[in-house]
Amino acid sequence: MPVVSAGIVCLALGYMLSQFYRAFLAVMTPVLGQELGASPGDLALSSGLWFVAFAAMQIPVGWALDRFGPRRTVALAMALGGSGGAAVFALATQPWHLHVAMTLLGIGCAPALMGSYYIFARQYPAAAFGGLAGMIVGFGSLGNILGAAPLVWAIEAIGWRAALWGMAVLTLAIAALIGVLVRDPPALDRDQPAGSLGQILRLRALWFIMPLLFVNYAAFGAVRGLWAGPYLEQVHGADAATIGQATLAMGLAMIGGNFLVGPTVRMVGNLRRTILIFSAFTVGVVAALWLRPDAGLGSAILLLTLIGLSGAGYPLLMAHGRSFLPPHLVGRGVTFLNMISIGGVGVLQFASRPVYGAASAALPAAQAFAMLWLFFLIPLAIGLALYLLTPEAGNG
Numbered sequence: 001m002p003v004v005s006a007g008i009v010c011l012a013l014g015y016m017l018s019q020f021y022r023a024f025l026a027v028m029t030p031v032l033g034q035e036l037g038a039s040p041g042d043l044a045l046s047s048g049l050w051f052v053a054f055a056a057m058q059i060p061v062g063w064a065l066d067r068f069g070p071r072r073t074v075a076l077a078m079a080l081g082g083s084g085g086a087a088v089f090a091l092a093t094q095p096w097h098l099h100v101a102m103t104l105l106g107i108g109c110a111p112a113l114m115g116s117y118y119i120f121a122r123q124y125p126a127a128a129f130g131g132l133a134g135m136i137v138g139f140g141s142l143g144n145i146l147g148a149a150p151l152v153w154a155i156e157a158i159g160w161r162a163a164l165w166g167m168a169v170l171t172l173a174i175a176a177l178i179g180v181l182v183r184d185p186p187a188l189d190r191d192q193p194a195g196s197l198g199q200i201l202r203l204r205a206l207w208f209i210m211p212l213l214f215v216n217y218a219a220f221g222a223v224r225g226l227w228a229g230p231y232l233e234q235v236h237g238a239d240a241a242t243i244g245q246a247t248l249a250m251g252l253a254m255i256g257g258n259f260l261v262g263p264t265v266r267m268v269g270n271l272r273r274t275i276l277i278f279s280a281f282t283v284g285v286v287a288a289l290w291l292r293p294d295a296g297l298g299s300a301i302l303l304l305t306l307i308g309l310s311g312a313g314y315p316l317l318m319a320h321g322r323s324f325l326p327p328h329l330v331g332r333g334v335t336f337l338n339m340i341s342i343g344g345v346g347v348l349q350f351a352s353r354p355v356y357g358a359a360s361a362a363l364p365a366a367q368a369f370a371m372l373w374l375f376f377l378i379p380l381a382i383g384l385a386l387y388l389l390t391p392e393a394g395n396g
Contacts, residue, residue, distance in 0.1 A: 005183070006181045007178075007181045007183050008119070010177045011074065011136075012139045013174050014109075015112045016139065016140045016141075017082060017143060017170070017171055018109035018113065019140050019144050019147070021050065021082070021085075021086075021105045021147075022047075022050055022054075022109070022221065022225050023143070023144050023148075023221075023224050024146075024151055025043050025047050025102075025225060026224060026225055026227075026243065026247050027149075027152050027229060027240065028043075028160060029230060032160075035160075037095065040356070043098070044226055044356075045350070045353065047102065047226045047349055048346050050102040050106040050109075051342050051343070051346030052103075052106070052346040052350070054106035055339045058110060058336060058339030058342070059335065061077075061110050061111045062333070062334070063331075065111070065114060065115070066331035069184030070116070070119060073111045074112060074175075075179035075182070076175075077109075077110060077111050078174065079179075081108025081109070083171040083172040084104050085102070085103070085104030085108055087164075088100055088104060089105070090164035090168065091161075112140075115178075115182070117136075117318070117334045118330065118331055118334065121322055121325070121330040129319045131265070133319055134262055134315040135258070135259065137254075137258040138254075138257075138258030139255075141251060141255045141311075142255065144224065144250065144251030144254060144255075145248060147247070147251070148250075149247075149248045152243075152244035197332065200325075200329055203325070205390065206324060206337075208389040209317060209321050209390055210321075210337075211382065212275075212317060212386065213341045213344070213383075214341065214347075215348070215382075216383065217311065217313075217341045217345055218376065219282050219286055219307055219311075220250075220254065221342075222348055223304065223307055224247060224254075225349075227369075227372065228243070228246060228250065228304055229243045229247070231300070235293060236296075236300055238297065242297075246301045249301060250307065250308035251308060252308070253306065253307075256309065257312030258315060270392070272390060274316055275316045276387070276388075278313040278316060279310075281309075282313065283380050285307055286373055289303050289304075289370075290374045291370075293366045317337075317341070322334055348376065352372060355371060356368060356371075359371040
């Protein structure tokens with residue numbers, strides 16, 4: 001069957017919105033602070049709630065994908081949670097309203113990527129999963145682009161409330177297209193055993209993938225979605241336009257990295273070895289930010305951009321984990337692995353709030369952010385060390 005069907009395109013558009021909603025707070029830091037009195041700590045909580053809600057939904061999403069298929073699961077969640085959350089955000093007058101809005105948005109976006117992953121895992125060879133997953137993440141990462149400089153331009157032109165109302169209408173329209181155009185995979189044969197979370201947890205091959213999956217995406221998701229803006233503003237004196245350009249560069253780097261996933265694995269010749277290369281690269285970049293947080297605006301933007309490139313490790317890790325899943329565990333399995341990844345971003349964002357608060361109260365801005373980068377660096381290094389114990393990819 002063709003890879004790029006109308007339904008897959010619609011699901012990719014849904015994931016593009018998911019990428020936008022998880023990242024757009026970074027460039028709205030100044031305006032939300034001025035108009036709603038929202039501090040960086042408030043926005044850390046709001047952003048963390050998006051990831052926690054998203055992660056908490058993964059188990060029911062996996063059940064719904066197996067029971068109802070991706071068409072109804074994705075369309076309903078995006079129409080209610082996604083469009084509804086954007087509307088609540090547009091109406092916000094207090095910081096806690098942002099918490100409610102971001103929670104709804106996390107619920108609405110929860111099945112966006114998993115719908116396409118479910119189709120790929122059910123209807124394509126396991127060896128093709130990594131390249132297809134990277135393609136969808138690369139295309140969907142255009143949402144990071146929309147949530148950077150273009151969002152700044154929209155806010156300057158029509159205001160942030162009107163921009164969010166526009167996103168609410170767009171989200172509802174894409175949900176409707178998903179409901180019309182996506183085609184569900186055929187139902188599993190009746191003789192397939194029923195899947196369960198316990199069966200997934202008993203797959204020993206996943207045990208040392210999950211720690212790195214828990215921390216890998218946090219390096220990009222938490223920094224791009226939250227800390228890039230305050231870091232550039234407080235340490236380097238960057239204005240909203242510069243922050244928008246820097247986060248745009250991060251998004252472009254992530255897109256490029258995800259489209260290179262398939263060719264890179266073929267060039268290296270081994271999925272596990274490719275993951276080790278990407279992960280070691282991420283550790284090195286975050287270590288550079290920790291050691292030289294005040295090296296200059298140009299260096300800061302370059303290192304943040306390289307963190308964007310490291311985001312390509314996510315589809316590689318998902319492909320490695322998926323290779324060990326039998327057919328009856330695909331729906332619950334891929335959503336469980338996604339829950340581990342997104343849950344890691346949420347947990348580390350929540351934990352980063354008091355770390356930054358304590359550091360900023362005692363240290364100058366550059367040193368406070370150095371402590372923040374160290375906070376992300378330590379679990380990354382531990383996750384990479386544990387991943388060394390994983391076996392090669394299975395057959396799925």
